[in-house]
Amino acid sequence: MARGTNGKSQRQKKLTKYLANNPLLKDEDLAGVLGVSIQTIRLDRSELNIPELRERMKTALQGDSPVKSLGSDELFGELLDIEVGCYGISMLNITPEMAFRKNLVARGHHLFAQANSLAIAIIDAEIALTGSARVQFKQPVKAGDKVVARADITGYNDNRYKVEVKSTVLDQTVLESAFTVFVLHKEDN
Amino acid sequence: MARGTNGKSQRQKKLTKYLANNPLLKDEDLAGVLGVSIQTIRLDRSELNIPELRERMKTALQGDSPVKSLGSDELFGELLDIEVGCYGISMLNITPEMAFRKNLVARGHHLFAQANSLAIAIIDAEIALTGSARVQFKQPVKAGDKVVARADITGYNDNRYKVEVKSTVLDQTVLESAFTVFVLHKEDN
Incomplete structure (x- = not known):
């Protein structure tokens, strides 16, 4: 994590963006994602x-989701940032229920x-379906980790x-x- | 599906095997997997x-699971057949909650x-972790479908x-x- 004034200004930019995209993020989540203490997020x-969560929730209830291809609760993880047709960033809290009991991986x-x-969410179409995927697990993730994913249309x-x-x-x-994501009947919808 | 006496004998062999591996399968699930009516399964x-489900449950409570690498409830789907170190077969009921609301895919x-x-379950080791995966979705699956997966160590x-x-x-x-599945510390455990 970058430190000092530059790091702070960078972090505050991200914080503002993340909360603009997802006003329901908790201070704790932001702290985990940005690698600082909850106290720092509050400061x-x-x-x-930026008001506290309860205030933000009220405002959020009036807004519309930019995501077309998914229901708002169909994203796996919390949306941090998105530009539909381009990229998206989400955060997933790994709970103990998501891990093997044996080793908490x-x-x-x-x-x-x-x-x-997330790959589906950033597609600018009403219906998008996964055709194929290649995945490589690089490091085991443990319960308690916050996983930040960034998807880019390439x-x-x-x-x-x-x-x-x-x-x-x-x-x-x-x-x-x-x-590889397929858009179905783009013209018809 | 094969029909006639041969088909019946084949089906009854599968039925016996599936229930031996997973006594908690419902007649309805077996019907779906084997492509016949519930009535046929009962006959x-x-x-x-083979006794009905309630009787089988009592017996099942005494048995041990052959799967080492997963907790018995960590398999996604119902186990139909398994030979640890070789292959496994499972069945997954697609419920509406597993599908996109828009198109029920x-x-x-x-x-x-x-x-x-399933790939993890058939590995003969205490700890097995996925390293990489390649997946190709060939046909959309709909809510209500029963998906039968067969995994083979190749x-x-x-x-x-x-x-x-x-x-x-x-x-x-x-x-x-x-x-690609990695076995961790096989000697140490």
Whole structure:
């Protein structure tokens, strides 16, 4: 994590963006994702005049989701940032229920679900379906980790999108994945 | 589906095997997987002297699971057949909650979870973790479908297994996947 004034200004920019995209993020989640203490997040919010969660929830109830291809509760993880047709960032809290009881390592399909649903969410179409995927688990993820995934559309051809997703825990890559996503009946809808 | 006496004898063999591996399968599930009516399954069970579910549950409570690498409730789907170190077959009922609300197509990560957890289950080791995966969705799966997955170990090298999984709905392939699974500290455990 970058430190000092630059680090702070960078962090506050991210914080503002993440909360603009998802006003329901908790201070605790933001602290985990940005690699600082909850106290620091509270100070940042205070400096930036961003109200606390309860206030933000009221405002959020009036807004509309930018995501077309998914229901708002169909994303696996919390949306941090999105530009539909371009990229998206989400965060997934790994709970003990998502891990093998034996070793508390997160089960692969949860990380897959985060990456896959984010890849679908950034597609600018009403109906998008996964055609194929390649995934590489780089590091085991443990219960308690917060996984930040970033998906980018890296190619487009007819009705087929290529989406690459990188999932990280505090700057360490834990999963790299690439999806082919098909848009169905784009003209008809 | 094969018909006639041969088909019946084949079906009854499968039925016996599936119930031996998983006594808690419902007649309805067996009917779906074997492509016959519930009535046929009941007749088969009667001919084979296999008791009804409630009776089988009592007996099942005394048995031990052959699966080492997963907790018995960590498999995604119902186990139909398994030979640890070799292959496994499971069945997943697609419920409406597993599908996109828009089009009732099953979300990819559920099929991935079935295939991935089956690939882990057939590994003869206490700790097995997925290293990488390639998946190809061949046909959309709908809510109400019963997906039968078969996983086979197709290669082994040092602490790394190659597992191939084919998922079908009534003989139609819906997902083909290949996993690299790593066995951790095999000697130490």
